[in-house]
Amino acid sequence: MAHSPQAATHAWYQRGMLAQGHRVVVSELGEEPLEAIERHATLETMAAPDSQTLSARDVIIAIASASVGWVDLLMTSGQYQHMPKPPYTPGLEYAGTVVWAGPDANLPIGERVLVDAFLSGPRSLGAYQAYGGFASYAVAPIEAVHRIPGALTFDQACNLLGNYETAYHCLITRGRLRAGETVLVHGASGSTGLAAVHVAKLVGATVIATGRSAEKLAVVKAQGADHVIAGGDSMRDAVKAITGGTGVDVVYDGVGGELSVESLRCVRFGARYLIVGWAATPFVAKGKGQRGAPNANQLPTNLIMMKGLDVLGCPTVISTVNDPSLRAPRLAQILAWAEAGQIRPHVSHVFPLAEFKTAMRTKWSGEVIGGCVLHPAT
Ligand SMILES: NC(=O)c1ccc[n+]([C@@H]2O[C@H](COP(=O)([O-])OP(=O)(O)OC[C@H]3O[C@@H](n4cnc5c(N)ncnc54)[C@H](OP(=O)(O)O)[C@@H]3O)[C@@H](O)[C@H]2O)c1
Numbered sequence: 062m063a064h065s066p067q068a069a070t071h072a073w074y075q076r077g078m079l080a081q082g083h084r085v086v087v088s089e090l091g092e093e094p095l096e097a098i099e100r101h102a103t104l105e106t107m108a109a110p111d112s113q114t115l116s117a118r119d120v121i122i123a124i125a126s127a128s129v130g131w132v133d134l135l136m137t138s139g140q141y142q143h144m145p146k147p148p149y150t151p152g153l154e155y156a157g158t159v160v161w162a163g164p165d166a167n168l169p170i171g172e173r174v175l176v177d178a179f180l181s182g183p184r185s186l187g188a189y190q191a192y193g194g195f196a197s198y199a200v201a202p203i204e205a206v207h208r209i210p211g212a213l214t215f216d217q218a219c220n221l222l223g224n225y226e227t228a229y230h231c232l233i234t235r236g237r238l239r240a241g242e243t244v245l246v247h248g249a250s251g252s253t254g255l256a257a258v259h260v261a262k263l264v265g266a267t268v269i270a271t272g273r274s275a276e277k278l279a280v281v282k283a284q285g286a287d288h289v290i291a292g293g294d295s296m297r298d299a300v301k302a303i304t305g306g307t308g309v310d311v312v313y314d315g316v317g318g319e320l321s322v323e324s325l326r327c328v329r330f331g332a333r334y335l336i337v338g339w340a341a342t343p344f345v346a347k348g349k350g351q352r353g354a355p356n357a358n359q360l361p362t363n364l365i366m367m368k369g370l371d372v373l374g375c376p377t378v379i380s381t382v383n384d385p386s387l388r389a390p391r392l393a394q395i396l397a398w399a400e401a402g403q404i405r406p407h408v409s410h411v412f413p414l415a416e417f418k419t420a421m422r423t424k425w426s427g428e429v430i431g432g433c434v435l436h437p438a439t
Contacts, residue, residue: 079109082197090139092348097137117165126215127155127194139350152194156218180205210399220406220432224256240265248315250277300327407431413439
């Protein structure tokens with residue numbers, strides 16, 4: 062044991078070689094995210110985790126990149142369905158370097174890893190919920206730690222699992238999207254929307270992407286979308302023109318609101334309509350963690366009926382909790398695609414940890430294309 066890599070690292074670690082770091086702390090939930098960011102989120106110093114208190118299967122990670130995701134923002138106001146109690150550190154997904162591994166974790170020091178938000182961090186259950194990615198260090202159990210696949214950078218790695226698992230669950234598991242079909246992707250410039258564009262192209266589908274900004278849609282097109290429709294254009298006319306009057310086979314709707322109703326007029330008979338999220342009407346629960354649905358989205362049953370539509374709710378996490386067998390094939394496919402270089406998450410904005418408020422506001426304001434990332438080490 063004295064000469065094992067773990068023991069050596071442990072000794073190195075114990076000599077205090079890990080510098081003190083920083084972490085973001087949300088002290089209480091806001092009415093809505095911008096208020097929470099302004100009033101309840103602060104940057105604090107943190108000591109490196111003490112390995113003496115950890116289990117043999119634990120890993121300490123020096124965080125290089127943490128994704129600033131939609132869910133991270135929603136959580137600050139308690140409007141996400143599953144949240145830690147404040148005070149907590151945000152950051153569902155992060156990537157970095159192993160600086161200590163317990164004797165049963167069997168991971169080399171210096172390994173580049175990403176962490177699974179199902180099993181560690183604010184969206185997980187249990188002890189590891191305390192370790193968010195908006196921090197210099199985190200502790201995760203070995204089951205949650207994956208070697209970064211292929212040539213992904215840290216910035217790309219922290220934008221992999223959540224986004225591509227959502228896209229996979231919605232398009233493939235629920236939507237049964239096949240090669241040769243056409244899919245309409247709303248919110249295509251967003252984190253999950255751009256992942257949906259990539260996954261749909263990998264499946265062999267034709268992608269029509271929508272968004273409010275022609276500038277952002279130009280990037281979405283460069284990322285693989287076959288057609289783009291900018292806000293202001295008549296979506297129904299544009300989709301009909303692209304599909305020869307037929308309409309699309311599948312709609313991936315991460316936006317909701319009026320766009321959903323208009324989308325029902327852009328589909329062929331028997332199409333699959335995937336309810337992914339509500340970026341346009343984010344406050345479907347009350348602030349400060351209270352439940353209730355003040356502005357729930359509604360779809361017209363007459364169009365659903367007359368077009369023989371399959372309307373499918375697609376909550377990735379909840380579906381997986383209900384049926385854990387969904388996870389392994391999904392994870393295996395995404396890691397394999399990334400290993401082969403077929404998935405490369407796009408990241409448009411990067412900020413040092415000290416600028417976390419600017420990063421969170423930028424994400425909330427819709428300026429980001431794909432991923433927004435914090436760098437705790439800068
Ligand atoms: N089903 C699931 O398992 C699952 C998993 C993760 C996330 N989600 C949900 O999916 C939604 C999108 O998440 P995300 O992470 O992709 O968010 P995101 O990165 O913020 O992207 C959302 C996109 O929606 C568009 N958008 C925002 N507000 C809009 C509005 N008022 N009208 C029209 N379009 C608007 C924006 O595109 P433009 O600016 O280009 O228009 C933006 O890029 C959220 O509601 C989230 O909660 C669901």
